[in-house]
Amino acid sequence: MEYTIGEVSAKFHLPISTLRYYDKQGLLLTLKRDRSGVRRFSEETIEALRLIECLKKSGMQIKDIKEFMLWCQEGNKTISKRKQMFFRQRSHIQNEILELQKALQLIQYKCWYYEEAEKDGNEKRVKNMTLYEMPDDIKKIYQSSH
Amino acid sequence: MEYTIGEVSAKFHLPISTLRYYDKQGLLLTLKRDRSGVRRFSEETIEALRLIECLKKSGMQIKDIKEFMLWCQEGNKTISKRKQMFFRQRSHIQNEILELQKALQLIQYKCWYYEEAEKDGNEKRVKNMTLYEMPDDIKKIYQSSH
DNA sequence: TATTGACCTAAAGTTAGGTTCATGCACTAT
């Protein structure tokens, strides 16, 4: 099964311009063209695209994804590099999730806080509380100092 | 307790230039200066900064954080807006976490895959598997089509 | 045959979120 750029754009909810941009940046090394230069996306290229989406989500930059795609072409001698890359990326994403969960706690507190405030029609702020008030246990979790 | 910009920079691991940038963008509405124009960060402003960090992490843009900071100044009449904002941001961050967990599954599979490949010294790719091979159950989880 | 729609390109433009630069002021230590 092969797809045109328009079909892939619809399938992945990615603008056509983005797909062309990825191609130009060297992310789609397996992408073929027909005799008149029109891009034909194979299963393999679709698969690559899925992986690209995942790596982007995990915070990887285009230039590093490109490097990985080159390694894939180079065969067995780059296996260890590729492994290391995925291990790094795993740590990275796991840490991201933890950070988001910390942020979520503060946001959840604020959701509760404003729900109360809305019920009461005002923020009855406790003495010594600041305008951007948050309780100490949340402050502790969400520390930017060290 | 009050802090200079340098102290806050150290405390939050943020460059001084970034703090000045936030101030310029109108994120630090409670920030005061001394007679010679030097910024003095109060507890309240530090608190604001913690909240800013959290909102940034949750994917909010500077201009929207600015809007929120203005609402905080405006008092009770903006409570409902602020509540809605945090509810939106909560959904957003919860969804982000889910997406990251999906990406993590693929990355974890790849970690396993390359660990095997490294042991064997090569990728013994299954028939009909592509260069960017991933098993169907992972593909299913990590769908970009709908 | 003419038009339409989907594709192509290179190059310029855009946006967010900073960072760097050149210059100057105020305080402290030598």
Next chain:
DNA sequence: ATAGTGCATGAACCTAACTTTAGGTCAATA
């Protein structure tokens, strides 16, 4: 007094990741 340190400013610069623009090809349809 002078040198150093930390602060201030506006303006220019930077980077990543796209997006837009202007112009062109090509195959199928009215």
